[in-house]
Amino acid sequence: EKDKEDESSEEDNCSQQNTASRRKNYQKKNSDGKKAGEEGSQQRERGKKAPTKDQKESENKEKKTNKKGKEGENKQKKDRKNSTSSSSSNSSDEESLSEEELAMLMEQVEQKKKLISTMRNKPWRMVKKLSVLREAQAFVEKFEGALGKGKGKKLYAYKMMMAKKWVKFKRDFDNFKTQCIPWEMKIKEVESHFGSSVASYFIFLRWMYGVNLVLFGLIFGLVIIPEVLMGMPYGSMPRKTVPRAEQARAMDFSVLWDFEGYIKYSALFYGYYNNQRTIGWLKYRLPMAYFMVGISVFGYSLMVVIRTMARNANESTADGDDDNFTFSWKMFTSWDYLIGNPETADNKFASITTSFKESIVDEQESNKDENIHLRRFLRVLANVLIICCLCGSGYLIYFVVKRSQTFSKMQNVGWYERNEVEIVMSLLGMFCPPLFETIAALENYHPRIGLKWQLGRIFALFLGNLYTFLLALMDDVNEKLAEEDVVKNITHWTLLGHHNLSAGNNSAATPPPLDPADVPRGPCWETTVGIEFVRLTVSDILVTFITILVGDFIRACFVRFVNYCWCWDLEAGFPSYAEFDISGNVLGLVFNQGMIWMGSFYAPGLVGINVLRLLTSMYFQCWAVMSSNVPHARVFKASKSNNFYMGLLLLILFLSLLPVAYTIMTLPPSFDCGPFSGKKRMYDVIQETIELDFPLFVAKIFSYVANPGLIIPAILLMVLAIYYLNAVAEAYQRANAELKKKMQMQREEEKNKRNNKASTNPMLQDLEDLFTPSTKSESHPKQAEDKKIESPNRTSPVGKQGKAAALDGSPMTGGRGPAFTPPPHVFMTQPLTPGVRAPYLGQPRPRGYPLGPVPGRGRGQPRY
């Protein structure tokens, strides 16, 4: 049974290749009567899609079973709609079913089910699909009940019912899920106006929003809300109170705008949280939750990014490095089917024409040396210029950070001096990308490659800026740590002194506690870091929005309305309208996310701000792009697998994980603020929980697991696994490349042979006459054609052919056996061109040259 299955599937493989000829064949047969015609059409469909084959098979089997089941009603069966015809004798069927028939029936039902689930993949007309679907459903419906016996039958029926319910539920759930995807229409609208590359940015933005929403839920649900509901209220202890000195101005807008005052002492920042081990009646372990949420924010993000990358990698079967098909791809895939705007369409037409012309020119004069030299020179020049820009911006930030350190020691510095670093960073982020783009115009890359270069450059710029900023922040933190030691003593003595004082006054009564606002406190470096990140994020948001407003909207208004009274054409000339800057926007988003990841441990409220930002920027940018941007002059499509964005995101995620992990592992937490105050290191909270809340053996297991003797082998094992998998992947890749090369060579050879045949044909005619007089009468292309038509009739040789193809390893060439078999005279020409064959000698060629004379190559002869 299995064997038969295999063989038929192979036959199927092969028959797919011969679809066209089959079709002709069966159309011929159509006149044989309705039944044959139906079979023919069925066969035709089967050729197109492998699974369809199953259907036919099942139908055949079905016929068989029915024959056995009801011999008397054989007449009725002419109808071929067995599912309806056999319904009358369903009950009598049941008794007479033997074991194997049952199994067969079961198989058929399964096949029908498969057919139903793959119906949408069939290239049929809807009417046909609907009718086949109905038939299959009726069949399944009817015979499902017949399967199984006695008790098993009931169970089977129950299982089927549950399966049906499950399918229905899944469909409803899918419907619900697609309804929940927001902004679908908005994005589609943008897509139709600007092509898919601009839309890919918005899709990325939406994805990012989803991720941030999950992070937001995590942090708010597990940290902020429990603290607000069950923790000590505001003003009950020093870390939750604004100090006396700041209280007067704590509500001023200018103070709040700098995230000082009341905002600094709120649940948005690390410092507000208490180090109480459990809070509320739930005995919620807040410090533990805080730590775990901080870790799981990174864990979740890593998981999501990697999963998306893996899915994208699976989807993209394309390896764009193949330049065999330049013209074909240009011809068949250059139109963007999503364009629905005349202006964009015009641009697209123009760009397609240019690209065709370019490749024609490339093809016509492949030896245009000067041009290549000039282009190379320009590319090197552009890179030098950009490296200069990067160095300059790095130095500028370094300079500004140094200056800000001196500013921070001085009193009475102005607003500008305080915010200089942020302003300079934002300005660099604003002006460098356009500069890079201008320089990149020198390079003259394809826009998609150009986009990648541009992204890489801006990435380097932002990364340099970010890390300079981080280094400056670390300096700050170290200073604060030194300061803290001093303050710690002062606080200690103050509290002690207060206690003594009150104890001396009236020894009987308990001392009135010191007002929390008066207690001297440390600098709390964690909150400082959090505030820095929040400030940076907010200034980034503002700069982005203002850039859009000024650079796009005001410019568009100016160009549009002043154009009536201006001396040159503003729309076509110098300022014109802005294009949507994909690379800049994507990178802005990616870096913003990096900042969120870094800052969210010390400022839990940051994710909330980010969610708001993404939400507004979705609407704002959609509006801006529709109202004031024009489509790109060289419209190009985004590749389906934009793993490039994801790769950047992963890199940023990793880079932002580093500083956070470093601070958690090496720096001591502040002594008087935050959930970890009083501990030596932040991660001590885990040990504490294990010791106090779990039974002893868990602690023991944990200590064993944490033993370096176990961790190092585990890491080694993982490294080895990675190495092994990598090696396997490489081997596959090599095999793939080898196969590709093989196919390529085979094709070349065929082509050469054909050319040779054309040239040497007249010369060899006479010779050929001598050897094979019988074949001469037919012209060769016709012969090949005939063979093609014939092959499907004789099923068994075809099956063998299919097997041979499978052995050959390259299914594409396998099925086309007849076409590849060289006619005899081609064989004769071979000795004339030994050079062509030379590289092929080592390769196994199961169906290569028929060595020896081919006697009587008539029609219908097996060719091996």
Add this chain to the structure above:
Amino acid sequence: MGNKQTIFTPEQLDAYQDCTFFTRKEILRLFYRYRDLAPQLVPLDYTDKPDVTLPYELIGSMPELKDNPFRQRIAEVFSADGDGNMTLDDFLDMFSVLSEMAPRDLKAYYAFKIYDFNNDDYICKSDLAKTVNKLTRNELTPEEVSLVCEKVIYEADADNDGKLSLEDFQHMIIRAPDFL
């Protein structure tokens, strides 16, 4: 959700969902799009499967197709009569194949049919020339067009018969990075 809609029976909707890549809501939305093309022709009740066909002029004026150089071909390929006049079934079929959920080989199959202008199951040189001219709005000279066609045949024709068969086409297009 209010179960007000009586355009299709639930069975019809289920069947359509099995046969296309769409969800319930999308099918209904497509139906309204279809109906908006000619509100006076298309009834609001499809439970008894009325036989309604919209002419190509209406289909081709949809914003999705309006600017597409191959709109006529697309409509022809998907319509039952081959002239671009579509029933609702054809309409759903078309959008199902063109939607982003459809698998690549299905798309390749239909793309082949679309580029096969003379319906002879092969893409020959005249088909290619037509395609190029449509893509470039006749901006290339005839020599350039024929050069391009020759190059395409040279690149993609694996069995050397001077025209592209479906297998040639699929082999070439499945690996294209831009093919969606």
